Amino acid sequence: MTASTARTDTRPSPRKRAGNGAARQHDTDEIGLDALVGHAGYAVRRFQIWIFQDFIRTLGEVGIRPTQYSVLTVIGANPGLSQMAVANRLGIERARLVHLLDSLEQRKLVKRIKSKADRRSHALHLTAPGETALAKFKRLAAEHERHVEEKIGKANRQRLLRILAGFT
Amino acid sequence: MTASTARTDTRPSPRKRAGNGAARQHDTDEIGLDALVGHAGYAVRRFQIWIFQDFIRTLGEVGIRPTQYSVLTVIGANPGLSQMAVANRLGIERARLVHLLDSLEQRKLVKRIKSKADRRSHALHLTAPGETALAKFKRLAAEHERHVEEKIGKANRQRLLRILAGFT
DNA sequence: TATTGTTATACTCTATAACTATA
């Protein structure tokens, strides 16, 4: 369709080829993205990957991933929630939340308490060590957030949050 | 930590409870997110999920997912690329690209041509039907992009693309 | 020795379906 006039075989480009082997025929940044540029979804996906990688790295020392952090935060701010309520609020499948909570409960950060009002459901609470741990996770998450600021700029981060406020 | 004064058991909230059963103790939008609000990563993740779902829905009639679309677009704009080049450009694992291409090749949209210059590598090209199909995919993708505009506003979409331009 | 494409494994995440115990 477009750009059909581009290189049509795999001969290495004129420059490069000298080095000690390993002749790449394109440098990554000389490959056109064509229609991809201009798609919000593509930019957002790449950004999201960057953000999650930084989050995972920054909270690596405490072994907390983004989804686990979101679960702990919601339970911390709303003690007593049922699993269904947490799953709906965060857009997580209830089947998946079961495993997430299994792991958090094994680490003694969260406890499931049988509800007396509705014996089918569990009331979720942070343990005392869970409260302490979450405070630390929040400090590390704030550090991660500063990395985001450094990456895209303070004002842009604010704009982004404003634009996407409807999705939380 | 915060909000420890919130409901601490699972008794249903005062309102609601009337209906014909199904007493939810919290409505989704009355559950606080606390620290999650203010995290760029959370907003971006929710937005990305929304975007991908709309993309998958809008291109559902042709059975093309976001990653497949990005692969076809890059090959269309840069015929003759090797698998490594495509994988690096899009940030996809080369092992994963193998399966993506297997599927696109079975559907006769893409062909792998043995390179004569470097017999280890394959030159990737769209087939003739692949070119035609991609044109249609691009029209549908543009429709999806209009959905994004409707969701966040034309100006905000532009701002977003400008803020995230560095991640493509 | 290093790289390309490939195969294989494992773990995360999403999407379902079905089961149990309750309601």
Next chain:
DNA sequence: TATAGTTATAGAGTATAACAATA
């Protein structure tokens, strides 16, 4: 009958490691 939590399965997606052919 419907719902909460659970178990199980299947498919994407990510992250690795290893292998054959080739450089």
